Amino acid sequence: MLKDLPLGRVYQHIEPGPVTLLTTQATGKKPNVMTMSWHMMLDFEPPYIGCVVGAANHSFATLRRTGECVIAIPPADLAEVVTKIGNCSGRDTDKFAVFPLTPLPARHVAPPLVGECIVNLECKVRDTYMVNRYNMFVLECVKAWQNPNLAAAKTLHHQGYGRFTLDGEEIRIKSKMR
Numbered sequence: 001m002l003k004d005l006p007l008g009r010v011y012q013h014i015e016p017g018p019v020t021l022l023t024t025q026a027t028g029k030k031p032n033v034m035t036m037s038w039h040m041m042l043d044f045e046p047p048y049i050g051c052v053v054g055a056a057n058h059s060f061a062t063l064r065r066t067g068e069c070v071i072a073i074p075p076a077d078l079a080e081v082v083t084k085i086g087n088c089s090g091r092d093t094d095k096f097a098v099f100p101l102t103p104l105p106a107r108h109v110a111p112p113l114v115g116e117c118i119v120n121l122e123c124k125v126r127d128t129y130m131v132n133r134y135n136m137f138v139l140e141c142v143k144a145w146q147n148p149n150l151a152a153a154k155t156l157h158h159q160g161y162g163r164f165t166l167d168g169e170e171i172r173i174k175s176k177m178r
């Protein structure tokens with residue numbers, strides 16, 4: 001027998017990608033970082049990514065104003081840090097000073113890369129059409145970096161209230177879909 005699934009818990013099942021860190025930097029200010037797991041691929045190449053950054057977040061205003069961010073994918077062993085980063089605000093916390101993250105200069109955007117992350121994506125906002133209604137930004141990734149030391153690292157997948165799953169076993173199926 002199937003049971004009701006509360007609509008408020010749908011995201012816990014559909015949310016597919018890894019938990020990420022989003023860095024932003026207002027002109028003349030220190031960089032900020034927030035945790036973000038609501039994102040999706042929109043196109044292959046150049047890579048377009050949709051992401052939801054809540055309007056109440058400090059990052060929202062900066063992203064809207066500057067049109068630039070970095071999406072960084074942390075390894076699972078940063079789970080506690082990633083959770084804490086997503087539970088405080090750059091409004092009153094200098095997160096790069098408080099948390100053990102190394103900001104590294106990006107090539108095409110002002111916000112920093114995160115040295116401890118598996119992958120860093122330098123992104124520019126290309127479409128704000130859905131920001132007012134859904135807080136959804138359409139980003140183009142203009143430069144991507146990977147950390148060879150973390151090639152085997154597991155990613156985190158959010159299921160709500162501090163519950164995460166980690167990347168699991170890899171299987172290979174013959175498929176034409178790239």
Ligand SMILES: Cc1cc2nc3c(=O)[nH]c(=O)nc-3n(C[C@H](O)[C@H](O)[C@H](O)COP(=O)(O)O)c2cc1C
Pocket residue numbers: 019032033034035036037038039052053054055056057058059060082083084085086087088089090091158
């Ligand atoms: C695991 C996790 C995932 C999160 N995903 C998102 C998200 O996709 N979008 C969002 O707006 N906030 C998300 N948050 C909440 C923000 O990270 C949080 O509101 C943060 O304090 C915002 O920081 P800021 O005020 O410095 O921008 C998430 C938090 C956690 C712990």
